[in-house]
Amino acid sequence: MTVPYWVAGKPSTGPTPLEVRHPGDGHLVATTSLASTSDIETAVATAHAADTATLPAHVRADALTHVSARLAERAEELARLITAENGKPVRWARTEVTRAVSTFRLAAEEARRWSGDLQRLDTDPGSAGRLALVRRVSRGPVLGITPFNFPLNLVAHKVAPAIAVGAPFVLKPAPATPLSALALGEILAETDLPAGSWSILPTTNEVAAALVADPRLPVVSFTGSAEVGWRIRDTVPRKQVVLELGGNAAAVVCPDYTGATDLAHAASRIATFAMYSAGQSCIAVQRVFVPRSHYRAFVDLLVTAVDALATGDPFDDATEVGPLIDTAAAQRVRQWIAEALDAGATLRTGNNGAGTTLAPTVLTDVPRTARVHRDEVFGPVVVVDPVDSLDEALAGVDDSRFGLQAGLFTRDLATAFHAHARLAVGAVIVGDVPSFRADQMPYGGVKDSGAGREGVRSAMHDLTDDRVLVLTGITL
The missing domain is CATH 3.40.605.10 (Aldehyde Dehydrogenase; Chain A, domain 1)
Incomplete structure (x- = not known):
């Protein structure tokens, strides 16, 4: 029929x-x-x-x-x-x-x-x-x-x-x-x-x-x-x-959000919403900026959270990460990862699988010129950068031709308002990932x-x- x-x-x-x-x-x-x-x-x-x-x-x-x-x-x-x-x-x-x-x-x-x-x-x-x-x-x-x-x-x-x-x-x-x-x-x-x-x-x-x-x-x-x-x-x-x-949405872990419980929460949320729908969302987390003093601890937590995500049959209620839309999409994402690794990036986990399947991938030490950093990867890939100040992190968020949404893990009201005034994005999500969207709120971006x-x-x-x-x- x-x-x-x-x-x-x-x-x-x-x-x-x-x-x-x-x-x-x-x-x-x-x-x-x-x-x-x-x-x-x-x-x-x-x-x-x-x-x-x-x-x-x-x-x-x-x-x-x-x-x-x-x-x-x-x-x-x-x-x-x-x-x-x-x-x-x-x-x-x-x-x-x-x-x-x-x-x-x-x-x-x-x-x-x-x-x-x-x-x-x-x-x-x-x-x-x-x-x-x-x-x-x-x-x-x-x-x-x-x-x-x-x-x-x-x-x-x-x-x-x-x-x-x-x-x-x-x-x-x-x-x-x-x-x-x-x-x-x-x-x-x-x-x-x-x-x-x-x-x-x-x-x-x-x-x-x-x-x-x-x-x-x-x-x-x-x-x-x-x-x-x-x-x-x-x-x-x-x-x-x-x-x-679309975009290459960024999340910022702020200096006030670096306690053990806070870091674990941020890592869990970022892992989930970098990889949900195999990263095929224009507000999936693609870039993360973390204070250098807590960078290694955060990366370890993030890798653990990503590795814990259930992958496999999308009809299984337990599965959290399924396939990409087609083989060409998966091949493109693999190519971008390979380019980043050739340029000096470090693979922390993932980058395996075949056909339309790609394991959730975490990269560090990625050059800002790499496509997984500067363009919209639209796949289950997240890049983590260390920063030495909040302003450096916000500058990193804005170092993009896109400006859709950004996530800001902070409890400090002054920090939230400072970021909202500074960032060239359509929305700043405070206390969570940039992947949050309520269907009644204005949704869209600036720049590309x-x-x-x-x-x-x-x-x-x-x-x-x-x-x-x-x-x-x-x-x-």
């Missing part, structure tokens, strides 16, 4: 099959198909023609609430689907489904209070008796492009805000992991959303480039690599382009980490424009 894709709210199949295989052992999970040329045109044309901006708030909110509830009902099924197509250990896949449930619930809440603001204009004599109603209205249909690493919740962060503001959307999921998005389509089809207002289309990157250029899709929301994201923005400079790209913000309400702002209504002759 071929899993259908969704065109203007209806199931369809195309002539070109798309096999989805499990990254771990390569077994066939399911077969869907690439969207046909005619179906793609139908999807874009109906999104362009759809009048969803006037859809009552209760209809949008009820649809979002329904999706949230159905995701919760199908949670275990969807978690195992994520694991099947992505290779993510099922324990982390369950967390992803839980977050998607929250993302749609938050969007339903925001849809109900998306009302606009009143602004009195009689602050100047020439505007006496005038009042402005400032509402935010949809910029138009949204093209959402999502990556493989969170095939449900990153889709949710495109779809839920679009529905909340009344924007039609065309979603292109990653070709390696389309099944979670297509399952979401089954749930969307149960709602009262206008049929022409949404489509979910597996397709190639070449076809996606044509969708990016299509003037009927004035908003592009892309999550993926920096190189592709900025190329999209350069290609369509007159469109609204929202980019959530992107432009615009996710997080439901923040995304709703990015998908809309201010529209002002000025009332005259009003007694205030």
Whole structure:
């Protein structure tokens, strides 16, 4: 049976099959198909023609609430689907489904209070008796492009805000992991959303480039690599382009956080969130800065914590680290590790395995010019550097073309505020790893980490424009 894709709210199949295989052992999970040329045109044309901006708030909110509830009902099924197509250990896949449930619930809440603001204009004599109603209205249909690493919740962060503001959307999921998005389509089809207002289309990157250029899709929301994201923005400079790209997230162990218990806690958290999902998260811990006086002790603790992580079959509830998405990804990470070792780095643990499997790896003495230090490794690798001061650590965090999130292990409020003022990142996570994300908070980065913000309400702002209504002759 071929899993259908969704065109203007209806199931369809195309002539070109798309096999989805499990990254771990390569077994066939399911077969869907690439969207046909005619179906793609139908999807874009109906999104362009759809009048969803006037859809009552209760209809949008009820649809979002329904999706949230159905995701919760199908949670275990969807978690195992994520694991099947992505290779993510099922324990982390369950967390992803839980977050998607929250993302749609938050969007339903925001849809109900998306009302606009009143602004009195009689602050100047020439505007006496005038009042402005400032509402935010949809910029138009949204093209959402999502990556493989969170095939449900990153889709949710495109779809839920679009529905909340009344924007039609065309979603292109990653070709390696389309099944979670297509399952979401089954749930969307149960709602009262206008049929022409949404489509979910597996397709190639070449076809996606044509969708990016299509003037009927004035908003592009892309999550993926920096190189592709900025190329999209350069290609369509007159469109609204929202980019959530990635980084090489850093954690700083501060001088006040060097007691034995604190170091052990920091090492445990960093080990887990450098390696979860095989490091295939844009906020996985990649770089760590530790006071030189406690460097050796910390490295020993980190290696012990990393070696204790359960690796293996991602369908096993005990497994914490599974395979990478494909052999090419694993080979690239191995190559970057080899380059670092050739340049003088020291391997503390890991760097073994075959195929898509790579053991969690800890490196020290890594030159700052090595790719595992300066670029986004997107694999189960962490680099640890000694520093002689907090300011040296913060400078190390900023010595990067990325600026997504940073983690700061400290209990000192002044240190937290100093880092927050100093660091060029989208968020500083105090007392924990940079991998923390709440789905309602603004999420995104600076520099090569992107432009615009996710997080439901923040995304709703990015998908809309201010529209002002000025009332005259009003007694205030």
